[in-house]
Amino acid sequence: MPQTPSRTERSRTAILSAAFELYTEQPYGRLTIEGIAARAGVGKPTIYRRWNSKGAVVLEALMEHVPPTAFPDTGDLVRDLRTWLHGIAGLLADPDRGPLFAGLVGAAQLDPELAEAWRERLYRPIRAAGADRLRAARDGGGLPPVDTDVLLDLLTGPIWFRLLVAGETPTREYADAVLDAVLRTP
Amino acid sequence: MPQTPSRTERSRTAILSAAFELYTEQPYGRLTIEGIAARAGVGKPTIYRRWNSKGAVVLEALMEHVPPTAFPDTGDLVRDLRTWLHGIAGLLADPDRGPLFAGLVGAAQLDPELAEAWRERLYRPIRAAGADRLRAARDGGGLPPVDTDVLLDLLTGPIWFRLLVAGETPTREYADAVLDAVLRTP
Numbered sequence: 349m350p351q352t353p354s355r356t357e358r359s360r361t362a363i364l365s366a367a368f369e370l371y372t373e374q375p376y377g378r379l380t381i382e383g384i385a386a387r388a389g390v391g392k393p394t395i396y397r398r399w400n401s402k403g404a405v406v407l408e409a410l411m412e413h414v415p416p417t418a419f420p421d422t423g424d425l426v427r428d429l430r431t432w433l434h435g436i437a438g439l440l441a442d443p444d445r446g447p448l449f450a451g452l453v454g455a456a457q458l459d460p461e462l463a464e465a466w467r468e469r470l471y472r473p474i475r476a477a478g479a480d481r482l483r484a485a486r487d488g489g490g491l492p493p494v495d496t497d498v499l500l501d502l503l504t505g506p507i508w509f510r511l512l513v514a515g516e517t518p519t520r521e522y523a524d525a526v527l528d529a530v531l532r533t534p
Numbered sequence: 535m536p537q538t539p540s541r542t543e544r545s546r547t548a549i550l551s552a553a554f555e556l557y558t559e560q561p562y563g564r565l566t567i568e569g570i571a572a573r574a575g576v577g578k579p580t581i582y583r584r585w586n587s588k589g590a591v592v593l594e595a596l597m598e599h600v601p602p603t604a605f606p607d608t609g610d611l612v613r614d615l616r617t618w619l620h621g622i623a624g625l626l627a628d629p630d631r632g633p634l635f636a637g638l639v640g641a642a643q644l645d646p647e648l649a650e651a652w653r654e655r656l657y658r659p660i661r662a663a664g665a666d667r668l669r670a671a672r673d674g675g676g677l678p679p680v681d682t683d684v685l686l687d688l689l690t691g692p693i694w695f696r697l698l699v700a701g702e703t704p705t706r707e708y709a710d711a712v713l714d715a716v717l718r719t720p
Contacts, residue, residue: 375644377563450643453698457633457640458561467701475700494715498692502715505695506687512639513694514661514687515653522684529680529688 362388363395367409372448376455376462379406403462407469410452414445416470419477425489426531428481429503433523437507441517450511475500492531502530548574549581553595558634562641562648565592589641589648593655596638600631602656605663611675612717614667615689619709623693627703636697661686678717688716 353361366387370379381402385392399405417435420428440446456463482489482496491499506526510518539547552573556565567588571578585591603621606614626632642649668675668682677685692712696704 375563377561377644447643454640454643456701457636457698458563463701471700492715492718494718495711498711498715501692501695501700502688502712505693505699506684506691508699509687509691509694512643512698513691514657515642515649525681525684526688529678529684532678532680 359388359390359394360398363390363398363405364409364412367405368413371406371409376406376451377458381405401461401465403456403459404465404469407452407462407465410448411470414439414448416474419474419481421481425481425485425491426527430524430527432478433503433507433527434520436504437518437520437523440507440511441519446511446517453508453512490531499530503527545574545576545580546584549576549584549591550595550598553591554599557592557595562592562637563644567591587647587651589645590651590655593638593648593651596634597656600625600634602660605660605667607667611667611671611677612713616710616713618664619689619693619713620706622690623704623706623709626693626697627705632697632703639694639698676717685716689713 363384367379367384370383370387379402381392381395384402384405385395388395395405399408417432417439420431422428440449452462452466456466478500479496482491482499485491494502503526507518507523510516510522549570553565553570556569556573565588567578567581570588570591571581574581581591585594603618603625606617608614608617626635638648638652642652664686665682668677668685671677680688689712693704693709696702696708
């Protein structure tokens with residue numbers, strides 16, 4: 349028999365659903381903790397007990413509904429990098445999901461709490477997982493002799509750049525071209 | 535004797551100064567054409583005669599006050615690329631000017647007219663100048679055999695990625711590391 353979710357868990361789910369719905373309905377700048385509380389049917393203190401800012405709750409809501417692309421591990425690092433970059437490009441190029449991430453990174457330029465939540469919850473964990481894989485497989489991985497952080501930036505930076513700065517769609521073919529250029533495997 | 539600026543030129547200057555001042559005082563989302571017109575002492579139609587959106591006028595104001603980094607031409611392409619990337623990193627890492635550009639790219643994620651103005655007025659012209667240089671110097675330039683567009687993304691993408699996604703300062707040393715990694719000249 350499935351366990352009945354606790355009251356805490358139910359309110360968490362309601363808050364995250366409300367935050368996600370509201371974020372898809374209006375720009376981040378117009379969202380408020382009050383609005384999320386009202387939609388979720390909870391009081392503001394219930395939200396603040398778990399999250400310290402609007403940015404933190406919206407980011408967690410987005411991650412709950414669109415789980416970030418995990419770093420695969422098949423033993424073949426180049427193949428795993430390709431899969432991972434395809435996942436990032438696929439997410440950011442998706443007409444429904446891409447703008448949610450672009451909009452959140454955009455809003456983070458004007459909201460230091462959102463920027464911090466983004467870095468803490470999303471950017472740094474994924475980055476650390478990628479860096480661990482690259483460092484572990486270094487010798488046999490078929491990678492160029494480039495600093496791990498710079499290498500990860502060379503792989504993921506252009507995809508985000510296309511989306512945010514160039515205003516173009518980062519396709520899977522584009523991710524392939526970036527990976528091939530970095531590895532020099534045309 | 536210096537020529538007296540025409541009335542059109544005076545109102546253009548007043549509008550761009552007002553737009554720049556207002557943009558440094560408040561987030562882009564709160565700016566309005568009404569507010570710019572009021573600060574400049576002109577009517578809204580005077581603004582709309584020249585610019586078709588708030589994004590277009592704010593972008594031109596920013597470019598007027600912080601001219602974009604031109605692509606140098608000394609005949610040594612790698613040296614020119616380094617100078618150019620230093621310029622971009624220096625601009626984006628500057629505590630006064632960097633946030634103006636980050637904020638504008640951020641706002642562009644939520645404002646299609648600003649995004650279009652950004653691409654038309656800033657991104658594409660600089661990009662085209664860079665691509666022309668790379669294509670012209672291709673054989674003797676010391677560059678890797680990589681598609682010009684991908685190569686430019688590999689050089690500039692990581693710098694923007696650091697600023698917008700990682701929330702870190704893209705230093706000149708970082709720009710050097712990116713260029714050296716792409717050229718494989720450690």
